[in-house]
Amino acid sequence: MSLPARVPSNSADDELHPYTRILSPRENLLGGEPVGKFGVPHLRQFFEHIGRFPSPLLTATETHSLGRSFIPDDETVLVDIVTRWGEPSPSREYMRSGPREFLAFHPQTVRAAIVTCGGLCPGINTVVKEIYQSLRNIYGVKEVHGVQMGYRGFYTAELDTILLNDVYLKGIQHRGGSVLGTTRGGFDLGLIVDSIASRGFNQVYIIGGDGTHRGAYKIFEECIRRRLMVSVVGIPKTIDNDIAIIDHSFGFVTAVQEAQRAIRAAYVEATSGYNGIGLVRLMGRNSGYISMMATLAAGDVDVCLIPEIDFDLDGPHGLLVHIENLLRHKKYCVIVIAEGAGLQYTQNAQEEKKEVDASGNIKMQNVGLWLAERINSWFSLRGIEVNLKFLDPTYEIRSVPAVATDNIMCTLLAQSAVHGAMAGFTGFTCGTVNTHHVMIPMKEIISRGRNRVDLSSRMWHRVLAATMQPPLKNK
Numbered sequence: 341m342s343l344p345a346r347v348p349s350n351s352a353d354d355e356l357h358p359y360t361r362i363l364s365p366r367e368n369l370l371g372g373e374p375v376g377k378f379g380v381p382h383l384r385q386f387f388e389h390i391g392r393f394p395s396p397l398l399t400a401t402e403t404h405s406l407g408r409s410f411i412p413d414d415e416t417v418l419v420d421i422v423t424r425w426g427e428p429s430p431s432r433e434y435m436r437s438g439p440r441e442f443l444a445f446h447p448q449t450v451r452a453a454i455v456t457c458g459g460l461c462p463g464i465n466t467v468v469k470e471i472y473q474s475l476r477n478i479y480g481v482k483e484v485h486g487v488q489m490g491y492r493g494f495y496t497a498e499l500d501t502i503l504l505n506d507v508y509l510k511g512i513q514h515r516g517g518s519v520l521g522t523t524r525g526g527f528d529l530g531l532i533v534d535s536i537a538s539r540g541f542n543q544v545y546i547i548g549g550d551g552t553h554r555g556a557y558k559i560f561e562e563c564i565r566r567r568l569m570v571s572v573v574g575i576p577k578t579i580d581n582d583i584a585i586i587d588h589s590f591g592f593v594t595a596v597q598e599a600q601r602a603i604r605a606a607y608v609e610a611t612s613g614y615n616g617i618g619l620v621r622l623m624g625r626n627s628g629y630i631s632m633m634a635t636l637a638a639g640d641v642d643v644c645l646i647p648e649i650d651f652d653l654d655g656p657h658g659l660l661v662h663i664e665n666l667l668r669h670k671k672y673c674v675i676v677i678a679e680g681a682g683l684q685y686t687q688n689a690q691e692e693k694k695e696v697d698a699s700g701n702i703k704m705q706n707v708g709l710w711l712a713e714r715i716n717s718w719f720s721l722r723g724i725e726v727n728l729k730f731l732d733p734t735y736e737i738r739s740v741p742a743v744a745t746d747n748i749m750c751t752l753l754a755q756s757a758v759h760g761a762m763a764g765f766t767g768f769t770c771g772t773v774n775t776h777h778v779m780i781p782m783k784e785i786i787s788r789g790r791n792r793v794d795l796s797s798r799m800w801h802r803v804l805a806a807t808m809q810p811p812l813k814n815k
């Protein structure tokens with residue numbers, strides 16, 4: 341049987357950045373070690389003189405029994421793992437993360453920086469602590485700095501960087517938030533890279549979402565342009581699950597778990613009141629994953645509204661009539677709505693100037709309040725008594741500490757980031773694909789656009805099967 345064709349991750353239609361040119365297998369053979377294979381840039385591609393140091397895992401076998409667990413650069417994880425017997429199954433593949441036998445940085449020359457950007461997400465502190473610990477405990481790196489308050493911390497005088505130590509980081513994995521602070525906006529590429537150069541940082545770990553990654557890729561490019569030998573690594577952080585390619589990031593499971601409290605409360609209120617309606621608004625401005633998975637987990641939601649679906653409010657097949665039917669038959673109903681759902685109703689399409697936050701994200705009206713008002717007035721007009729309770733957990737689902745599975749994910753992502761940077765890889769993002777930890781070219785993360793719920797997926801179909809909600813469209 342012939343082997344399936346091997347398709348490097350970003351060889352499809354993406355226009356490749358010259359830095360991330362994929363070497364053909366032949367070039368790799370001629371050049372010895374595979375370099376930049378599968379699109380993950382390596383410092384060796386840009387700098388002639390680059391170190392090659394044996395990993396401490398090779399030499400300090402008494403403390404690290406990892407001798408046989410080095411990951412070769414041609415070990416990959418397949419994207420498409422569902423296949424049919426006998427059919428060729430070419431799949432994209434990503435480089436597997438993990439410790440490499442040889443390092444591009446001597447640990448004593450490493451000055452690392454960690455920055456956290458964007459909104460909060462359960463587990464940020466764990467990632468910060470584990471990057472520090474992996475650098476120090478596995479590789480013996482002495483200097484790991486924390487950049488305060490997101491990107492602006494690189495260049496704002498009153499936000500000096502913090503030299504991280506055990507005391508500062510003690511127990512932070514049990515706390516929500518970010519010990520370093522995080523903000524939106526404040527991305528000044530020139531000043532950020534000036535700061536990286538003047539402080540002598542040669543490894544920069546950037547924890548953040550889609551916006552953060554757009555910035556991180558620019559930092560990577562600018563470092564190369566200025567001939568700065570810096571590994572720039574992204575660690576994906578999103579409770580919304582809106583980052584492409586990866587299974588999901590840390591914090592997502594915690595957010596879904598925390599959302600259960602609100603849904604449970606909505607259910608209790610709805611089932612205890614006369615014609616009770618429990619309405620829960622959950623985060624997710626562009627992608628409805630939190631609402632979708634929280635609905636599946638709860639098992640007692642009647643309607644799940646996410647940004648990806650287009651629903652009618654009025655009319656014989658619209659949402660309001662459906663709620664009335666539910667009340668008639670069940671005497672209560674529970675509705676989950678993602679903050680970005682029903683945008684066509686809450687935002688005036690003609691409006692020319694939309695309000696945006698410091699990062700340029702569009703500010704949205706509270707769709708939960710809007711829907712509560714529409715439901716109440718619709719039933720009131722018909723003289724039907726309803727008791728609607730609106731629950732809006734907003735920041736509660738993302739400010740809590742991470743649950744155990746998320747904390748484990750944080751640890752593994754942080755270790756993957758450190759192993760990759762120490763080996764000299766740069767311009768990459770760590771993540772899980774099919775539950776395996778991989779290095780993904782950052783260019784690919786940002787060029788894929790947002791991850792959104794696929795309405796033809798089996799997962800969304802499971803939601804429809806659980807809620808039994810109709811299409812909510814008149815035609």
Ligand SMILES: Nc1ncnc2c1ncn2[C@@H]1O[C@H](COP(=O)(O)OP(=O)(O)OP(=O)(O)O)[C@@H](O)[C@H]1O
Nearest residue numbers: 458459524525526527548549550551552554555699
């Ligand atoms: N296109 C871009 N180029 C450079 N920097 C950007 C870009 N978009 C966003 N940023 C910067 O990245 C940081 C975080 O962006 P943003 O507030 O959009 O959060 P995010 O990383 O997407 O996380 P969240 O999941 O919370 O939305 C901000 O400092 C912002 O200025």
Ligand SMILES: O=P(O)(O)OC[C@H]1O[C@](O)(CO)[C@@H](O)[C@@H]1O
Nearest residue numbers: 459460579580623624625679697
């Ligand atoms: O109010 P902030 O901090 O801008 O964050 C709100 C946004 O953050 C997110 O959780 C993403 O992190 C969105 O779902 C939400 O709209």
Ligand SMILES: [Mg+2]
Nearest residue numbers: 458549550551
């Ligand atoms: Mg974002």
